[in-house]
Amino acid sequence: AQSVTQLGSHVSVSEGALVLLRCNYSSSVPPYLFWYVQYPNQGLQLLLKYTSAATLVKGINGFEAEFKKSETSFHLTKPSAHMSDAAEYFCAVSDGDTDKLIFGTGTRLQVFP
Amino acid sequence: SAVISQKPSRDICQRGTSLTIQCQVDSQVTMMFWYRQQPGQSLTLIATANQGSEATYESGFVIDKFPISRPNLTFSTLTVSNMSPEDSSIYLCSVETRTGTGYTFGSGTRLTVV
Numbered sequence: 001a002q003s004v005t006q007l008g009s010h011v012s013v014s015e016g017a018l019v020l021l022r023c024n025y026s027s028s029v030p031p032y033l034f035w036y037v038q039y040p041n042q043g044l045q046l047l048l049k050y051t052s053a054a055t056l057v058k059g060i061n062g063f064e065a066e067f068k069k070s071e072t073s074f075h076l077t078k079p080s081a082h083m084s085d086a087a088e089y090f091c092a093v094s095d096g097d098t099d100k101l102i103f104g105t106g107t108r109l110q111v112f113p
Numbered sequence: 114s115a116v117i118s119q120k121p122s123r124d125i126c127q128r129g130t131s132l133t134i135q136c137q138v139d140s141q142v143t144m145m146f147w148y149r150q151q152p153g154q155s156l157t158l159i160a161t162a163n164q165g166s167e168a169t170y171e172s173g174f175v176i177d178k179f180p181i182s183r184p185n186l187t188f189s190t191l192t193v194s195n196m197s198p199e200d201s202s203i204y205l206c207s208v209e210t211r212t213g214t215g216y217t218f219g220s221g222t223r224l225t226v227v
Contacts, residue, residue: 032214043220044156044205051214090155094216099144099209101216103156 002027002095004074006104014112019063019078021107023091026072032094033074034101035065039087047089050074061085086111115140115210119219126196126226133192134222136206141186144209147179150221151202159204162189196226 007022025031035047048059055067065076076089091104116139126132136145145162160168160181168181183189193200206219 034216044218046216049214094214098161099212100146100158100161101207101209102158106155 002031002093002102004033004091004093004102004104006091006107008107009105010108010110012110012112013081015083016080019076019081019085019109021076021089021091021109023065023074023076023104024072025074025091025093027093031096033065033067034092034094035059035063035074035076036090036092036103037061037087038090044090047076081109081111083111083113085109114215115142115208115217117206117208117217117219119206119222121222122220123223124225126224128197128226130196131192131194132196132224133190134204134206136189136191136219138187138208142208142210143186145183145189146207146209147181147189147191148205148207149202150205156205159191162191193224196224198226200224201226 003026005024033050036044037047038044047063048057050057050067058064063078065074067074088106088108090106092101094101118137120135147159148156149159150156158171159174160170162168162181162183164183178194180192203221203223205221208217210217
């Protein structure tokens with residue numbers, strides 16, 4: 001079964017610093033991968049997704065992620081953090097056999113002034 | 114993309130009672146899913162709601178506790194039965210709008226069991 005692992009349950013950065021949230025997947029074939037954001041007391045919002053087209057995927061709010069097959073990774077980055085980026089971020093993988101969407105454990109991003 | 118209406122948005126229930134959550138989609142979809150998000154946790158898939166047949170449950174979830182109905186391609190319900198405080202969570206409906214690559218989530222039902 002497909003799964004994703006998010007390294008680091010909490011990440012803290014200063015405003016203006018690089019944001020790097022890590023996600024590794026377990027799959028023998030290239031999966032479909034997603035990053036979602038959840039602001040406090042709000043629903044899920046899709047940031048970006050990889051669906052086997054370009055390996056560098058650009059999303060909303062200045063975020064991007066790069067699919068690296070050799071590293072089985074799909075890390076999320078943003079060059080310069082804003083205070084408004086403070087939220088919970090989830091990496092997810094689509095199971096190609098069942099179409100189920102499986103989530104990682106999440107990473108809480110804190111941004112300090 | 115599909116628009117999901119999930120009701121109720123929140124509820125406070127007494128232990129031992131049951132709550133039924135409704136998920137209505139504005140278009141026909143093949144795949145519908147129910148998730149649980151416990152406080153401070155990630156989303157865990159409860160089951161896949163199958164139209165016209167029994168839902169497919171994930172490990173750790175059983176039909177007696179979480180009965181699911183899906184009478185057609187636009188509607189599903191999840192019941193949380195015989196509730197205990199441990200059932201306090203956000204329950205979310207999700208639909209697949211494009212095979213393997215597109216998913217839409219409802220706004221969730223925030224359940225508190227007292």
